Amino acid sequence: MGRGTPRSERRADALSRERIVEAAVELLDGAGEGGLTFRALTERLATGPGAVYWHVANKGELLGAATDALVAAALAVEPAGSSGSPQDGIRAVALGLFDAIDAHPWLATQLATHLSRSPLGSVTPRILESIGRQVRALGVPEGSRFTATSTLVHYILGAAGQNAANAGTHRPDMDRAEFLDAVSRAWEQLDPDDYPFIRDVAREMRDHDDRVEFLAGVDLILTGIIAAHLPPSGRDLRN
Amino acid sequence: MGRGTPRSERRADALSRERIVEAAVELLDGAGEGGLTFRALTERLATGPGAVYWHVANKGELLGAATDALVAAALAVEPAGSSGSPQDGIRAVALGLFDAIDAHPWLATQLATHLSRSPLGSVTPRILESIGRQVRALGVPEGSRFTATSTLVHYILGAAGQNAANAGTHRPDMDRAEFLDAVSRAWEQLDPDDYPFIRDVAREMRDHDDRVEFLAGVDLILTGIIAAHLPPSGRDLRN
DNA sequence: ACCTGAACACCGTTCAAGT
DNA sequence: ACCTGAACACCGTTCAAGT
Numbered sequence: 001m002g003r004g005t006p007r008s009e010r011r012a013d014a015l016s017r018e019r020i021v022e023a024a025v026e027l028l029d030g031a032g033e034g035g036l037t038f039r040a041l042t043e044r045l046a047t048g049p050g051a052v053y054w055h056v057a058n059k060g061e062l063l064g065a066a067t068d069a070l071v072a073a074a075l076a077v078e079p080a081g082s083s084g085s086p087q088d089g090i091r092a093v094a095l096g097l098f099d100a101i102d103a104h105p106w107l108a109t110q111l112a113t114h115l116s117r118s119p120l121g122s123v124t125p126r127i128l129e130s131i132g133r134q135v136r137a138l139g140v141p142e143g144s145r146f147t148a149t150s151t152l153v154h155y156i157l158g159a160a161g162q163n164a165a166n167a168g169t170h171r172p173d174m175d176r177a178e179f180l181d182a183v184s185r186a187w188e189q190l191d192p193d194d195y196p197f198i199r200d201v202a203r204e205m206r207d208h209d210d211r212v213e214f215l216a217g218v219d220l221i222l223t224g225i226i227a228a229h230l231p232p233s234g235r236d237l238r239n
Numbered sequence: 240m241g242r243g244t245p246r247s248e249r250r251a252d253a254l255s256r257e258r259i260v261e262a263a264v265e266l267l268d269g270a271g272e273g274g275l276t277f278r279a280l281t282e283r284l285a286t287g288p289g290a291v292y293w294h295v296a297n298k299g300e301l302l303g304a305a306t307d308a309l310v311a312a313a314l315a316v317e318p319a320g321s322s323g324s325p326q327d328g329i330r331a332v333a334l335g336l337f338d339a340i341d342a343h344p345w346l347a348t349q350l351a352t353h354l355s356r357s358p359l360g361s362v363t364p365r366i367l368e369s370i371g372r373q374v375r376a377l378g379v380p381e382g383s384r385f386t387a388t389s390t391l392v393h394y395i396l397g398a399a400g401q402n403a404a405n406a407g408t409h410r411p412d413m414d415r416a417e418f419l420d421a422v423s424r425a426w427e428q429l430d431p432d433d434y435p436f437i438r439d440v441a442r443e444m445r446d447h448d449d450r451v452e453f454l455a456g457v458d459l460i461l462t463g464i465i466a467a468h469l470p471p472s473g474r475d476l477r478n
Numbered sequence: 479a480c481c482t483g484a485a486c487a488c489c490g491t492t493c494a495a496g497t
Numbered sequence: 498a499c500c501t502g503a504a505c506a507c508c509g510t511t512c513a514a515g516t
Binding site: 108109112113125128129132133135136142143145146147148149150151154155156157158159161162165187190194195196197198200201204205208213216217219220221222223224225226227228 | 352387396401444447452458459461463
Binding site for chain 4: 278292
């Protein structure tokens with residue numbers, strides 16, 4: 001280290017907004033939504049509540065900062081449409097968000113609750129931009145881009161959210177296969193007069209793959225966008 | 240009142256699960272998510288917490304019951320595919336849920352958080368059944384119905400949820416038009432290098448209609464379902 | 479069977495006081 | 498400028514006691 005320069009280096013364990021957000025994410029990942037309390041947070045950081053409040057305004061802002069950090073990381077994987085078709089770009093962004101929500105299920109509620117609640121934040125623009133850019137590259141005409149983009153985003157957040165909630169159902173004594181099996185069996189026992197459709201698809205849902213199903217939905221919407229907005233000559237259905 | 244018969248009539252203001260759920264909905268509608276507390280609930284019902292706990296197991300069950308009641312009511316509007324095309328049936332169900340979430344914004348979080356968390360409850364099957372029946376009527380082949388249906392449901396819940404969150408942003412001093420205007424202006428000031436797409440659609444979003452936009456998304460997915468699964472000869476694009 | 483209400487453990491947030 | 502930690506108002510839930 002260069003001598004003389006009055007570095008404002010603090011003790012290695014000094015508090016910072018970053019360190020606080022990092023600890024918050026760990027608590028949320030470890031114990032879910034309810035795991036983040038100022039008691040648990042201050043214990044982990046070996047400090048008092050006042051110290052935390054010096055760096056963040058309140059719990060809501062802390063949750064927002066944690067969400068922001070993870071969404072930014074999830075969207076950073078693809079270096080802005082580097083290669084591949086727009087379809088692949090959209091699938092990549094969608095999967096990035098899907099996996100992020102899968103790894104941090106509390107993100108689902110956060111995105112559903114506060115995403116639009118603060119559209120002036122950076123999360124909403126970031127997501128819209130990632131998808132919208134690819135929609136434009138797809139050749140969707142100007143007046144239809146907003147609808148196409150927000151349809152995709154709503155689906156992605158909705159599906160990923162439902163999925164995370166499903167994952168959260170895991171009781172320790174029950175793995176995923178058992179869980180799906182239980183749901184499937186419960187559905188098969190519904191009144192056939194009231195729930196004919198559910199009974200028909202009960203088996204189908206027993207051994208479905210979440211990621212595959214999620215991507216199939218994305219592709220269905222892509223098909224709709226292409227069919228609705230692109231001249232038949234310009235379509236390449238193999239992409 | 241017939242004399243002699245030992246009716247088990249209680250005082251007119253007797254507590255019941257129904258009355259409790261009703262009061263809970265009123266509190267949630269009036270003051271949002273945070274408005275439902277056992278303190279406020281027992282005050283409104285002129286009773287103590289113990290009385291409420293006699294009828295419901297805990298706050299989560301109470302929220303679930305409130306959600307269940309409203310979703311059932313929202314889906315009851317259409318008497319099971321009475322008339323019209325399957326497309327219209329799907330639009331009707333979608334709008335029913337959209338309007339329910341719009342009228343009770345707290346439903347969005349509830350549906351996102353606990354819908355899949357308790358797929359054994361009645362809410363998930365109810366929604367899937369309503370949409371799935373129409374998807375079948377549309378002529379979608381057996382193996383594709385689950386994907387088509389859950390894509391629609393994920394979109395509907397995602398879009399309606401985002402929308403409710405937007406509605407929740409309303410500050411009393413700012414009506415909807417002002418709010419959209421503020422968002423639009425904020426978006427127009429983003430860095431054009433980082434957010435080219437957002438800037439392009441900023442104007443488009445200033446005067447969009449939520450319901451119209453929502454239905455356009457439903458139609459986009461319907462177009463995709465038809466294009467992907469129905470033989471061209473069987474399609475009637477005017478529906 | 480149904481209701482009362484005091485009590486418990488916990489929560490987010492504040493703030494005078496320290497360094 | 499940054500941190501401490503006691504204190505405050507509030508929360509969901511329990512439970513012995515009543516009717």
